Amino acid sequence: MMNDRRQSNIQEKLSQEIRRGILVLATLSQLGEPKYGYALIEEFSRQGLEIEQGTLYPLLRRLEEQGLLQSEWNVEGSRPRRYYMISSVGLEVLQDLITEWQQTVEVMDHLIGGSPD
Numbered sequence: 001m002m003n004d005r006r007q008s009n010i011q012e013k014l015s016q017e018i019r020r021g022i023l024v025l026a027t028l029s030q031l032g033e034p035k036y037g038y039a040l041i042e043e044f045s046r047q048g049l050e051i052e053q054g055t056l057y058p059l060l061r062r063l064e065e066q067g068l069l070q071s072e073w074n075v076e077g078s079r080p081r082r083y084y085m086i087s088s089v090g091l092e093v094l095q096d097l098i099t100e101w102q103q104t105v106e107v108m109d110h111l112i113g114g115s116p117d
Contacts, residue, residue, distance in 0.1 A: 023051065023059060025101055028094040031069060060084055088100055105111035 028041055037057055044051050062070045068090035071082050086094065 019049075022101075023055070024063065025094070025097045027056070027059060027063065028068065028086055028090055028097065031084055031086040031090075034072075034085040036074075036081040036083050041083075063090070 026044065027040065027117060030040060035043070037053065037060060038078055040060075041051055041053065041056060060069065060071075064084070070086050070087045071084045072079050074083055077080055
């Protein structure tokens with residue numbers, strides 16, 4: 001039983017590493033129009049990608065510091081919200097990441113799918 005628990009913990013940690021690697025691509029891909037953080041969390045959840053606020057908000061700030069996102073406060077409505085949108089540099093990076101992702105998926109399909117080529 002202890003072995004099953006240990007294996008489960010290892011598997012969860014490895015899954016987290018994979019997810020961490022795709023969060024930048026996922027985030028950039030969803031910011032073609034301005035969105036606030038919680039709306040992103042809800043959208044990701046609808047698509048089957050769970051992400052916590054404590055993960056997303058630092059990521060948004062980091063991407064903005066890197067020039068990949070831009071943001072502005074909207075104080076209309078019931079509460080102020082910071083809306084994020086991909087920058088022109090972010091669009092270029094996104095296109096490169098999409099190409100890299102597609103190439104990686106293709107390689108992995110061959111590696112784990114057993115497709116002989």
